[in-house]
Amino acid sequence: MNKVTTATFQAMKNKGERITMLTAYDSTFAKILDNAGVEALLVGDSLGMVVQGHTNTIPVTIEDIIYHTRCVTRVTRRAHVMADMPFMSYQASIDQALINAGRCLKEGGAESIKVEGGEELVETVAAMTSAGIPVCAHIGLKPQTVHQMGGYKIQGKTLFSSEQLIAEARMFEEAGAFSLLLEGIVAETALEITRSVDIPTIGIGSGVGCDGQVLVVYDMLGLNNDFAPKFVKKYACLQDVITGAVGKYISEVKEAEFPGEEHSFHRDLQIVRKTSKL
Numbered sequence: 001m002n003k004v005t006t007a008t009f010q011a012m013k014n015k016g017e018r019i020t021m022l023t024a025y026d027s028t029f030a031k032i033l034d035n036a037g038v039e040a041l042l043v044g045d046s047l048g049m050v051v052q053g054h055t056n057t058i059p060v061t062i063e064d065i066i067y068h069t070r071c072v073t074r075v076t077r078r079a080h081v082m083a084d085m086p087f088m089s090y091q092a093s094i095d096q097a098l099i100n101a102g103r104c105l106k107e108g109g110a111e112s113i114k115v116e117g118g119e120e121l122v123e124t125v126a127a128m129t130s131a132g133i134p135v136c137a138h139i140g141l142k143p144q145t146v147h148q149m150g151g152y153k154i155q156g157k158t159l160f161s162s163e164q165l166i167a168e169a170r171m172f173e174e175a176g177a178f179s180l181l182l183e184g185i186v187a188e189t190a191l192e193i194t195r196s197v198d199i200p201t202i203g204i205g206s207g208v209g210c211d212g213q214v215l216v217v218y219d220m221l222g223l224n225n226d227f228a229p230k231f232v233k234k235y236a237c238l239q240d241v242i243t244g245a246v247g248k249y250i251s252e253v254k255e256a257e258f259p260g261e262e263h264s265f266h267r268d269l270q271i272v273r274k275t276s277k278l
């Protein structure tokens with residue numbers, strides 16, 4: 001089994017082979033996804049919403065990301081593991097970005113990191129890559145700036161904004177980023193970006209023209225029936241499966257049907273006889 005590396009992603013793009021990425025936050029999911037054959041696991045700051053119950057990703061800390069990255073890397077054998085740097089763990093200064101990105105690799109065991117940004121972040125990405133930290137630059141819809149954007153808005157709709165995104169993509173490639181994550185970008189622009197750079201692009205809500213795709217694993221497995229955005233395809237309805245299983249458990253406990261004989265332990269008769277002789 002060959003470990004998937006940043007070089008594997010580049011080779012896949014060169015061969016026109018699509019890259020698959022899913023989010024993972026714990027060892028149970030990581031093991032299942034790794035064994036299923038997904039090439040990359042992103043320890044996304046989406047954990048703030050799907051694990052911690054916040055309404056956005058802003059409260060997530062670098063400690064949270066390192067903890068969850070450790071849970072994932074401990075069991076992952078083949079997939080590449082990318083840690084998502086949370087809001088304000090890399091924006092304050094290049095030194096802060098280097099220290100926190102280094103912690104994701106040293107303490108979390110991640111093999112690369114992801115940062116959200118535009119032109120303002122190019123110097124930081126260059127510093128991180130020259131320090132030997134593989135960087136994925138996340139452009140387009142950047143959830144960490146939800147308040148600045150005034151909501152989650154699809155990007156690259158106009159000629160001006162699509163030219164701006166292409167320019168950002170090229171700047172990050174030049175700064176040494178090994179990949180780009182394109183979120184919430186209209187399909188035509190995402191395709192143009194993908195054709196404008198040599199490094200692989202991984203899309204979410206950005207059409208089929210990207211070199212790979214990523215989804216939040218809880219969304220694609222249907223763990224939340226209240227969340228159904230256009231860009232998510234539900235490959236299973238696990239909320240319904242879990243609700244059904246838990247309902248059955250509740251009724252079997254109430255009816256004293258569980259635990260059955262096969263789930264129960266009994267006294268060893270030989271021990272009982274010996275004890276009673278004494």
Ligand code: KIV
Pocket residue numbers: 023042043044045046047084181183204214215216
């Ligand atoms: O945090 C996250 O899950 C992300 C998505 C784009 C996949 O960044």
